[in-house]
Amino acid sequence: MFDKPLAFWLIQSLNSFSLGGLLFLLSAGFSLIFGLMRIANLSHGAYFMLGAYIGLSALRAGFGFVMAMLLAGLAVAILGGLIERFVIRRLSSNPLGQVLATLGISFIIADGCLLYWTGDPQQLATPELLRGVFRVGEAVFPKYRVAVIGIACLFAIGLWLLLEKTRIGAMIRAGVDDMEMARGVGIPVSMLFTAVFCLGSFLAGVGGVLGGPILSVYPGLDTDMLPLALVVVILGGVGSLVGAFVGSFIIGFVYTFGQTLIPDLAYMILFLPMILVLALRPRGLFGRISA
Amino acid sequence: MNRRALAVCAGLLVAMPFVAGEYYINLASQILIAALFALSLNLLVGYGGLTSLGHAAYMGVAAYVSGWLFLKFGFGHLASAPLALLVTTLMAAVFGLIALRASGIGFLMITLALGQVLWGLAFRWVTVTNGDNGLSGLTRPMPFGIDLNGANAFYFFTLIIFAASMVCIVAFANSAFGSVLRGTRDQPRRMLALGHNVWLVRYLTFISAGFWAAVSGLLFVYYHKFIHPQALGLTNSAETLLMVIAGGSGTLIGPIVGAAIVVLLKNYVSAFVERWTMLLGFVFLFIVLFMPDGVVPGVQRLWARLTGKGRAPQRGQP
16 A cells, blocks of 8 residues: 555645645635534535536636636625525524524525536636646646645635734634623624625635536535535634644545545545544644534 | 324324225335434434434444345345344444534534445445445345235334334333433533433433434335435435424424424425425425424424413423
8 A cells, every 4th residue: 555656645645735725715614603603504515516516607608717716705605694694693592403404505505506507527627827737756746736725825824814913803703712702892793793604605615616627516515525524623623713724634635545545445534533633632623612 | 192192093003004005005114214213313312402413324334234244145134134233333332432522513513424424435335335336136024934025014014113113212211211311401510410420321322322223224224125325325314303303302203293294295296306305405494494393392382272281391402
């Protein structure tokens, strides 16, 4: 199993990083929503898939890749905001009901996508600029995957600045740490909920488009991605951006190498980091609150 | 439920095959299997306050183990059934250790992740599970030499297993342990202060829920003579959770009524359109938004108010 050439390890590492980047976009929003609102948003995988499909249609309609990403992100963000206002808010005294409502919504979105975009797997076109590969010795790196890592890191830095350096970020952190106190000192928590839900949905939608050329988009993408996001968040700790970041790359590596070295059992391997963390530190590596 | 109503129900269930056609008898078998599965989940959701979204894993694994033992080693049902139950129960014992590191929504997330891991395994581990093709060519058991391939015979077989399981589950729920379990659901800290080992109570419940799910999984695979990774999927877990919640979690009749509603709806709708998943989503939203208690407690409350006697039954899960 370990007698592979160096190039193999390099390429698979790159693949792991790019999957990790996609997972970060998916799970950062999930983690923030959970941290602030104490909701496990089970429709997050469906947002990712919906984003990818909208991106697909936007690309086919002749928009550029960046534009497709933004359009998909915005569309999913608006949908997320509406769902937060009109469904989740109505159930504010019933956390379990909220989770089940998001599950119901994920089924509706998934089946709606199947209805509109049919059941065939479809690949999003890689942007012109990022086709081709970099060569380093024996190893061949697709440019697009390198770009995905870069874009994910940019988003990570942007989110970090937003959370740590701005006023609204301070409000969100206050809400995560102590909702009652945050309300007490006059932070508009209700508005924050909607804002964070939109932000999280936006990230998932963008992630879907960004992942499209690598993962392609197909019915079931949502249920493939959701558990990965759950594992990342369990691993990193809910409500923690750093946790989502580190957790994403750990899972990116575990999953990618698992799939190439022992394809039959790749899904089982996902267990291991999760079990270790739950056994040793149930609130996750960087979690401040327990789930 | 009082004895007279129970006797009427039992009479109807036994008389069913003598009046209904084969299609309806098979439908009734499916409802009984789903109801047993929902009852097993209800132990966790309704009595333990632990909402699991990975329960299909136990049903599916029991079915796969039974099918695999038959296809690979030619095991008879007398040997494969206890082995399947044992393996699944052991798996529940391991998963319980992991999932019960959390409660509430953390528990839900972990069970969902574990369930999806097994679903992925069923899809990918082709050498054992035959991947997307599933395991086919399975058989039904022949207890005491009785052929169960007919709709009637299988229905009675299912009914007997269901009734026996139901008796055990009722005894479990009404036992002292059941009361302690409800205590840990409503007031875990108080129960801890009273000296109960809350974790152990939940753990044992988790294992028994896994065991009864495995029993229903065996019935499931006997009925279909086929098992596909879909049986372990999130949709199956969610459907079953919907049965429990729609019927009324924390009641004994609720999950059975819920199972009947969901199975009938699914069969009826699937006959016309292929949009079952979407409808399932809408039913979920409807139940959660407008009927969070479920049908059975709602009707019971209404009945109590109409007759103006008896205290209103306790709400199950908040």
